[in-house]
Amino acid sequence: MIFIHQPAAGAGQILLDRRPLDLQDPIPDDTVWLDMIRPTREEDLKVEAFMGIQVPTREEMKDIEPSELLYVEEGARYMTGRVLSKVSDSEDPGLAGITFILRENRLVTVRYEEPQAFRMYTQRAGRTTGNGPSTTTSGETILAGLIEAVIDRAADVLQLQGERIDRLSGKIFEVQDDPSVRNTALQDTLRALGRHGDLISKQRESLVSMERILLSLSATYRTNKAPRELREDVRSTLRDLQSLEEHATFLSTKIQFLLDATLGLVNLEQNNIIKLFSVMAVVFMPPTLIASIYGMNFKAMPELEWHFGYPMAVMMMVVAAVLPYVFFRWKKWL
Structure with missing residues (x-):
């Protein structure tokens, strides 16, 4: 067409x-x-x-x-x-x-x-x-207008992405008491950060390609002594484009920070899970030791034929399990 x-x-x-x-x-x-x-x-x-x-x-x-x-x-x-x-x-x-x-x-x-x-x-x-x-009556002015429209659109996209990233930043550091909700929110955040990062990366690549065109036009207009108004428009558009490139770089840096923060929170969640398993292993270790001792069934064991031997062993296992749990709670490790 x-x-x-x-x-x-x-x-x-x-x-x-x-x-x-x-x-x-x-x-x-x-x-x-x-x-x-x-x-x-x-x-x-x-x-x-x-x-x-x-x-x-x-x-x-x-x-x-x-x-x-x-x-x-x-x-x-x-x-x-x-x-x-x-x-x-x-x-x-x-x-x-x-x-x-x-x-x-x-x-x-x-x-x-x-x-x-x-x-x-x-x-x-x-x-x-x-x-x-x-x-807008010549090819040069139309080209300048098209590039300016591309830059205006890039500014709108970057502004919209900046607002979305700000809202996402608030959600990342929001306190969630429910672990399942927190884990789902972190996964959604990682996906959103990936989408925003991809879009900003492509927008920056577009700005870089437009900058090459503007630099080429600027050099050509300067050599051919193009009308001053046209040269000023190209220089002004180039300054706007370079400022947008800096803003895109800032947004990319912010996304990287939020990505690191989100991955840090994910690691903390994983550490909490591993800590829970470690504590449970420590809690059940003394009862396991007691059960192992009284499960050897040697003839010379003093408690083997004792009437209260079984209740004593069960009580010792319960106490051995409760004491580490109380200690961890006192140290605020749980």
């Missing part, structure tokens, strides 16, 4: 007009952004013929080498980044590879997922904003 975006004006100032393009229809000359979503080979050839570029395949977009993600070919600049997608309670979060291709005054995006950031940007870019001049 190919969506084309053209500057348009109406009852107010509309930034971009977005509509799908049929395969048999020609691409208008005033198109500033071609958004390719899960493109077919025929759609690739159509855009390649119009733009004079090579559209990368899905496998090429998965490459992790920087030289394969950021390069210039035949006057077109190719930039591939990772954007977080499927961020919801019912789906596992994933990283979607997105390729941005800049050539002259046009932008081409190639993607196989539907990140929330793209929906946010297209809705905002197609909104009426009064009679002010449009600022």
